[in-house]
Amino acid sequence: MKLNKRSVAHYALSDSPADHTGFLRTWGGPGTPPTPSGTGRRCWFVLKGNLLFSFESREGRAPLSLVVLEGCTVELAEAPVPEEFAFAIRFDAPGVRPHLLAADGPAAQEAWVKVLSRASFGYMRLVVRELESQLQDARRSLALHRRSSWKAQAPDHWSPGLENGHSLSRDCSPVGLVEEEGSRPAGRSLAERELQGPASLLLGRGQSPVSPETSCFSTLHDWYGQEIMKLRQGWQQRARWSQRECEDQDRA
Amino acid sequence: MRYNEKELQALSRQPAELAAELGMRGPKKGSVLKRRLVKLVANFLFYFRTDEAEPVGALLLERCRVAREEPGGFSISFVEDPERKYHFECCSEEQCLEWMEALRRASYEFMRRSLIFYRNEIQKMTGKDPLEQFGISEEARFQLSSLKA
Numbered sequence: 001m002k003l004n005k006r007s008v009a010h011y012a013l014s015d016s017p018a019d020h021t022g023f024l025r026t027w028g029g030p031g032t033p034p035t036p037s038g039t040g041r042r043c044w045f046v047l048k049g050n051l052l053f054s055f056e057s058r059e060g061r062a063p064l065s066l067v068v069l070e071g072c073t074v075e076l077a078e079a080p081v082p083e084e085f086a087f088a089i090r091f092d093a094p095g096v097r098p099h100l101l102a103a104d105g106p107a108a109q110e111a112w113v114k115v116l117s118r119a120s121f122g123y124m125r126l127v128v129r130e131l132e133s134q135l136q137d138a139r140r141s142l143a144l145h146r147r148s149s150w151k152a153q154a155p156d157h158w159s160p161g162l163e164n165g166h167s168l169s170r171d172c173s174p175v176g177l178v179e180e181e182g183s184r185p186a187g188r189s190l191a192e193r194e195l196q197g198p199a200s201l202l203l204g205r206g207q208s209p210v211s212p213e214t215s216c217f218s219t220l221h222d223w224y225g226q227e228i229m230k231l232r233q234g235w236q237q238r239a240r241w242s243q244r245e246c247e248d249q250d251r252a
Numbered sequence: 253m254r255y256n257e258k259e260l261q262a263l264s265r266q267p268a269e270l271a272a273e274l275g276m277r278g279p280k281k282g283s284v285l286k287r288r289l290v291k292l293v294a295n296f297l298f299y300f301r302t303d304e305a306e307p308v309g310a311l312l313l314e315r316c317r318v319a320r321e322e323p324g325g326f327s328i329s330f331v332e333d334p335e336r337k338y339h340f341e342c343c344s345e346e347q348c349l350e351w352m353e354a355l356r357r358a359s360y361e362f363m364r365r366s367l368i369f370y371r372n373e374i375q376k377m378t379g380k381d382p383l384e385q386f387g388i389s390e391e392a393r394f395q396l397s398s399l400k401a
Contacts, residue, residue: 001257002309007330009253011314016361019393049314049360049393050294053253066255070263070294093262115391121294124363131370131382138377 012046012053012063020047020115025083025102026054040083040102050121052089067099074117076109077102085109089116264291264298264307270354273302275325275341285341295359297328311338318355326352364393 025040043054043064050070053063067089077086083102087109090098103109268291276288276299288308289300295314298307315331326348327337342348356362371394374382383389 001260001307003255003260004311004330005253007315007332008312010330010332011312014315016315017393019391049364051312063253066253068255068259068263068296071266072259091259091262093258096256096258096262118388118391121360121363124360124367127383127386127388128363128367128370131367131374134382135370135374135377138374142377 008051008066009063012048012051012066013061016048018046018048019119020112021045022108022112023104024054024112027083027100040100045101047115047119050119050124052116052119069116069119070121072120074113076113087113087116260296260310261306263293263296264300264310266293268293269358270351272342272347272351274351275339277339277341279329279336279338285339290340292354292358297355297358313355313358314361316355316359318352320348320352324348326355328355367394 022045023042024045025042027040043056044058044060046053046055047069050068052067052069054065055061055063069089071093072089072091074087074089077088077100085104085106085108086100086102088098088100101112103112271289271291273287274290275285276290277283277285287302289302291298291300291307295312297311297313299309299311300307311328313328317329317331317334319327319329319337321327321337321339324343324345325339325341327339329335329337340351342351371382374380381389383391383394388394
């Protein structure tokens, strides 16, 4: 398969900033058969976006190797790996050997695993979409704040994406407050229609937030862990509120 | 520069942002227009023979320029050699614009700029850094200074 290698190498050396750099020992992966001693070769690694390049040295002008960090998982490597502070980049594709790498120490190891596991285009897109929706929410609540009471905000505070196991709030919610829009958190359709930001046209293709590029479980787990905690808090507040509403109605 | 073709092939099988059969002509002199299935996945443009499962090639879409080419097509070139153009022919004006727009937005560097734009806007409005909640506010790739280039 062809690749515009010259442009790729040019990007590797371009003045756009690297996302992470450092020395790693490498063994395994294409072109580097495991050595009997098990000692990896020490190379200079540069992460740029979703591309991990290696160089002979810090001053190297031609990349030795390229790994595209899409559809992979990054995890700490354990025995029988003969090196300390090792980690593996694994691809969920038949016949693809993992890339085994080792850092110089535990801090570097942790930093590399963290940054590599979040390097995919899909992760970046997920963050951009989340911020886009937050900006829309912020703009809307500012506008509402200016022109009306908190009651007018109520529909916006109903999150359409929380059907699973959260029937209480729906059962008690007034008709029409729960929008059936799909799996995104609040405000998606508005965000898509109104937002003029640079990435807004990327949206609206009906994509699920669980895009295939973000299939790395730890990434998704991290990501949704945060989001879910936030949503859950909001939901619990709303649930309490609806419960009171229902009780009030029962009494009435 | 070594890379594992199987990894790229696996990426080419991922769902596409955009995919269509287009006419395609490579940058070499004397290249002729061929029918190719063209697939945009992340920041890579894959092209396939229409009867084959594995791609003929891939273009990394960083530091590229997408330009209108008359009649009914567009070209992709890369900053280090702008004269070397990959030509594509579309079925309609609409399709052409759709592809150009999608390609323009298909780079990691574009996403990075978008992210920094939203981060700043949110910070201006709310006084809070939205990336803090995800524990990624310190990452180099999200810093304003990374946009100097």
